[in-house]
Amino acid sequence: MSFLAYLTGMAFLIWIVLPLFKKDSTWVSLYMEVDELADKKQRVYGNIADLEFDFAMGRLSEEDFKRIRQSFLSEAGRVIERLESQKSSAFMERIQKDISNLGKKQKAKKSKKGSTQVYCIECGAENLPEAKFCMKCGKEMR
Amino acid sequence: MNNNKLKFIIGSMVIVIAVIVLAVQGMQEDTTMSYSKSVSEVQMLGSRAQTMTLKVNGDLKKGSIIRNNLDLDFVITEGNSELKIHYIGKDPIPDTFNNDMDAEVIVSGKLQDDGIFHAERIQAKCASKYEADYSSPEV
Amino acid sequence: MADLGNILLFFLFPVSVFTALTALAAGVTKRRGLLEAARRGAYAAFAVTTLAVLSLEYLLVTSDFSIEYVASNTNLALPMFYKIVALWAGHNGSLLLWTWIVTIFIAIVAFQNRRKNNDLMPYVLFVIASTMVFFSILSVFIANPFQTLYQDLGNTLQEFAVQDGRGLNPLLQHPAMIIHPPILFIGYVGSVVPFAFAIAALITGKLGAGWIHTTRRWALTTWGFLAIGIVLGGKWAYVELGWGGYWAWDPVENASLLPWLTSTAYLHSVMIQERKGMLKIWNMALVIATYLLSIFGTFLTRSGVVSSVHAFANSGLGPAFAIFLTMGLIFSVTLLLYRRKDLKPDEEMESLVSRESGFLFNNLLFLLATIAVLWGTLFPVISELFTGDQITVGPPWFNNIMIPIGLALLLLTGAGPLLAWRHTSVETLKRSFGWPILGSLIFVIILYALGVRDGWALGSFAIAFFVMWTIVVEFVKGALIRMKNSGENFLIALFMLSRKNTRRYGGYLIHAAIVIMFVGFTGNAFNSETRAEVGEGDSFDLGSYTFKALSIVHGETENYSSDRLDMELYRNDRFITTISPEKRFYFASDQPSTEVDIYSTLREDIYAVLSGMSNDGTKVIVQVYRNPLVSMVWIGALIMVLGTLFAMLPNLRESKGGSDQ
Numbered sequence: 001m002s003f004l005a006y007l008t009g010m011a012f013l014i015w016i017v018l019p020l021f022k023k024d025s026t027w028v029s030l031y032m033e034v035d036e037l038a039d040k041k042q043r044v045y046g047n048i049a050d051l052e053f054d055f056a057m058g059r060l061s062e063e064d065f066k067r068i069r070q071s072f073l074s075e076a077g078r079v080i081e082r083l084e085s086q087k088s089s090a091f092m093e094r095i096q097k098d099i100s101n102l103g104k105k106q107k108a109k110k111s112k113k114g115s116t117q118v119y120c121i122e123c124g125a126e127n128l129p130e131a132k133f134c135m136k137c138g139k140e141m142r
Numbered sequence: 143m144n145n146n147k148l149k150f151i152i153g154s155m156v157i158v159i160a161v162i163v164l165a166v167q168g169m170q171e172d173t174t175m176s177y178s179k180s181v182s183e184v185q186m187l188g189s190r191a192q193t194m195t196l197k198v199n200g201d202l203k204k205g206s207i208i209r210n211n212l213d214l215d216f217v218i219t220e221g222n223s224e225l226k227i228h229y230i231g232k233d234p235i236p237d238t239f240n241n242d243m244d245a246e247v248i249v250s251g252k253l254q255d256d257g258i259f260h261a262e263r264i265q266a267k268c269a270s271k272y273e274a275d276y277s278s279p280e281v
Numbered sequence: 282m283a284d285l286g287n288i289l290l291f292f293l294f295p296v297s298v299f300t301a302l303t304a305l306a307a308g309v310t311k312r313r314g315l316l317e318a319a320r321r322g323a324y325a326a327f328a329v330t331t332l333a334v335l336s337l338e339y340l341l342v343t344s345d346f347s348i349e350y351v352a353s354n355t356n357l358a359l360p361m362f363y364k365i366v367a368l369w370a371g372h373n374g375s376l377l378l379w380t381w382i383v384t385i386f387i388a389i390v391a392f393q394n395r396r397k398n399n400d401l402m403p404y405v406l407f408v409i410a411s412t413m414v415f416f417s418i419l420s421v422f423i424a425n426p427f428q429t430l431y432q433d434l435g436n437t438l439q440e441f442a443v444q445d446g447r448g449l450n451p452l453l454q455h456p457a458m459i460i461h462p463p464i465l466f467i468g469y470v471g472s473v474v475p476f477a478f479a480i481a482a483l484i485t486g487k488l489g490a491g492w493i494h495t496t497r498r499w500a501l502t503t504w505g506f507l508a509i510g511i512v513l514g515g516k517w518a519y520v521e522l523g524w525g526g527y528w529a530w531d532p533v534e535n536a537s538l539l540p541w542l543t544s545t546a547y548l549h550s551v552m553i554q555e556r557k558g559m560l561k562i563w564n565m566a567l568v569i570a571t572y573l574l575s576i577f578g579t580f581l582t583r584s585g586v587v588s589s590v591h592a593f594a595n596s597g598l599g600p601a602f603a604i605f606l607t608m609g610l611i612f613s614v615t616l617l618l619y620r621r622k623d624l625k626p627d628e629e630m631e632s633l634v635s636r637e638s639g640f641l642f643n644n645l646l647f648l649l650a651t652i653a654v655l656w657g658t659l660f661p662v663i664s665e666l667f668t669g670d671q672i673t674v675g676p677p678w679f680n681n682i683m684i685p686i687g688l689a690l691l692l693l694t695g696a697g698p699l700l701a702w703r704h705t706s707v708e709t710l711k712r713s714f715g716w717p718i719l720g721s722l723i724f725v726i727i728l729y730a731l732g733v734r735d736g737w738a739l740g741s742f743a744i745a746f747f748v749m750w751t752i753v754v755e756f757v758k759g760a761l762i763r764m765k766n767s768g769e770n771f772l773i774a775l776f777m778l779s780r781k782n783t784r785r786y787g788g789y790l791i792h793a794a795i796v797i798m799f800v801g802f803t804g805n806a807f808n809s810e811t812r813a814e815v816g817e818g819d820s821f822d823l824g825s826y827t828f829k830a831l832s833i834v835h836g837e838t839e840n841y842s843s844d845r846l847d848m849e850l851y852r853n854d855r856f857i858t859t860i861s862p863e864k865r866f867y868f869a870s871d872q873p874s875t876e877v878d879i880y881s882t883l884r885e886d887i888y889a890v891l892s893g894m895s896n897d898g899t900k901v902i903v904q905v906y907r908n909p910l911v912s913m914v915w916i917g918a919l920i921m922v923l924g925t926l927f928a929m930l931p932n933l934r935e936s937k938g939g940s941d942q
Contacts, residue, residue, distance in 0.1 A: 005285075016296075016325050019317035020303070026311040027399045039490045040558075040627075047556055050702055056762050057755075060701035061709050068703055149633045154645055157689075161649045161682060165656070168678040175678075178661065178671035197673060209895065232810060233524045234875065234892030234904050 181220035286336030301410035308403030327388035347442035356448035356869035373426040404481035448869025465510030471503025476572035505925035525906035536578035546647035558627030639697035695748030787928025798917030804910025862891040
């Protein structure tokens with residue numbers, strides 16, 4: 001009985017420390033700028049929804065509503081514009097990096113097909129370049 | 143600093159000051175403040191003890207509880223010092239409060255001219271009961 | 282079994298240290314292997330602690346009186362149910378429960394985020410695991426529940442078992458007390474999760490909305506548990522302590538209120554950050570404060586720093602807690618200062634009359650309330666430090682400050698949602714406030730005509746009426762607008778409206794609950810009481826009520842003996858019910874206990890306590906209280922639970938497209 005307990009305990013311990021000895025990979029951090037802009041976009045959308053709700057509930061005058069709504073819309077425009085440019089520049093950077101890595105990688109893994117890997121911005125998983133969604137976490141590929 | 147910020151700061155200051163005033167005002171009323179003392183400390187205070195609300199802790203003197211209708215008198219001790227207590231409060235007396243018990247008692251109230259302490263609240267502590275020490279076997 | 286439990290519990294310490302270290306290393310190196318190891322460490326901590334808890338339960342249920350904890354908190358005659366819950370009746374066991382909840386939470390967090398938040402997770406696990414290290418040290422080395430009883434035989438120590446235990450404290454033998462500690466603990470411990478994410482955001486510099494989104498449900502859940510825990514504590518005090526009230530500004534009650542105040546402030550101010558990108562530092566500070574105050578609350582209950590009816594006896598954990606708290610405080614404040622430049626607000630305040638300024642003042646009031654309660658609770662310690670006298674401030678001091686603050690907050694509860702974000706013009710102000718204010722004025726005049734004269738109470742009722750009005754209008758108006766647009770009938774429109782924005786309407790429901798509870802609190806202004814010594818056949822009055830003592834009954838069970846007074850209760854000479862307060866004497870613990878009897882209606886409670894026997898045993902002293910509106914507090918709490926649950930439902934999405942996700 002106690003032998004069995006020992007065995008279970010040991011197996012458990014091994015299971016815990018096992019990942020430490022695995023051949024390791026690191027993950028890549030998000031692009032913070034993109035992240036921040038995405039937050040901002042989210043915020044402006046939320047603000048517009050709230051503004052419309054407040055107006056419908058009669059909490060602000062039509063004049064205020066129009067004025068504030070206009071400022072939100074232009075802000076949304078600006079954020080989206082910057083977000084797009086950031087995204088594409090981040091994407092370009094990524095491709096650049098991948099291309100420069102290409103030589104080394106092809107040497108290391110000759111067999112691997114489709115050598116330009118794209119990485120998911122959310123979880124860092126490798127994906128095919130034509131992928132629309134990450135195959136690991138399902139996030140839309142940027 | 144723009145006009146808006148100023149308004150905010152003024153509004154906030156008004157609230158903060160109001161609360162501070164309430165706090166200080168509350169501290170002035172002696173009914174809300176009670177000084178924790180032991181029995182012997184009360185005796186050392188002398189006549190000054192009568193001017194403040196006290197929270198006195200001591201041991202209940204065994205067999206000193208006298209009940210008479212709704213009145214309750216007892217004595218608490220600390221070493222050789224004793225203090226006579228007369229209960230004038232309205233709340234029920236704690237469960238642990240009876241003549242057979244070793245209880246540590248905290249009474250809050252005021253010392254009167256005649257040296258009898260008029261307690262408005264009684265708290266009986268019986269803490270040792272639950273974190274009891276089992277120094278000797280009971281088998 | 283005790284050995285097994287002890288070994289398992291002992292393992293918690295190295296496992297926690299392992300988890301903390303691998304998590305930290307994973308954060309620095311960003312290696313997946315390390316993070317996975319930390320995650321498994323978290324699961325392992327949960328597993329060993331669960332097994333340790335089960336072993337302790339086994340010992341409790343089988344009444345193994347060689348274990349000090351079992352002997353001190355249970356006895357043979359105790360019902361099985363109470364044997365099981367004795368796990369948290371004593372100090373060491375409840376600390377184990379605390380530790381267990383930490384391990385449950387770290388396991389849940391590790392599992393929930395196994396595929397996401399890779400950047401934050403190492404530090405999140407590190408922070409929670411560090412808390413775990415601390416509590417495992419306490420549980421294993423300082424307050425071990427598996428401690429055996431032993432006797433000193435001169436030069437050796439010999440283990441022994443007692444024949445029967447001391448029994449469960451009679452005060453704890455009540456249903457509310459059974460669920461109160463776990464619920465409050467979940468509330469306390471839960472604060473570690475938002476805290477860990479906030480710290481992780483500070484360390485990694487990923488200070489965007491990510492950590493807030495991830496912890497939104499956690500923050501709301503723990504807030505809810507804290508609230509329920511506090512109310513249950515009040516309910517327990519009301520039913521069990523027998524002094525006729527539910528809240529006395531006792532240090533331990535205050536300790537549970539403190540993190541609730543800061544977390545309520547956070548739930549509101551976080552909305553400003555979401556909408557305007559302001560108050561980033563402040564929100565971080567609130568999350569940190571909530572966590573530290575939770576630890577502080579645990580510390581206060583167990584350290585003997587201040588005396589309290591709820592507290593455990595002095596347990597010698599004080600210094601350990603003081604060190605842990607200080608370290609936590611220095612660590613978080615340093616981090617916050619280090620990142621202060623990255624936490625600049627994105628926008629400025631635009632107008633004094635706006636939703637955000639409502640939130641701002643709400644936060645200011647919550648902050649002041651927190652400081653006031655903290656100051657009052659610690660005043661004995663502070664005054665001793667500076668004057669040498671230990672001075673306690675009583676409930677009047679707290680009431681003097683907290684009633685105005687509470688009413689101001691209640692007023693904001695009603696006024697805030699009527700204000701638009703950014704700017705509200707005077708004209709719309711008149712439109713939204715006109716009727717509710719007029720309505721509450723009329724309400725007050727009616728109350729005055731009915732004979733309510735207490736100023737505070739009138740003010741409180743007026744504000745409560747105003748707030749309730751605005752909340753109802755929010756629901757009705759929203760539903761009407763939806764009806765017009767969608768063609769649904771009123772009830773469906775109301776349902777869809779609230780399901781589409783559960784946070785907003787769940788929040789309103791909670792506001793309504795708070796209003797109802799405030800009505801209950803205000804009832805305190807009209808309390809009355811009387812005391813009488815009665816023999817069989819005697820009667821006495823309290824207001825329009827008459828009590829007739831029928832008989833004094835002596836009874837005995839195997840657990841306790843009891844004396845009961847049966848009284849008939851009349852109101853304006855009409856018989857209502859019998860009311861039977863009781864006094865018990867528990868054999869095992871050698872402890873008397875008062876069982877109050879309460880006749881409760883929506884309007885008021887009649888609360889009777891048997892406070893003593895005359896020396897000859899033919900007469901008893903009975904104390905009766907008339908407490909108006911107390912039921913409102915419990916009803917409000919119930920609605921608050923429903924509101925919290927509703928707010929946690931995911932929003933219903935309509936397939937219109939163009940949603941904001």
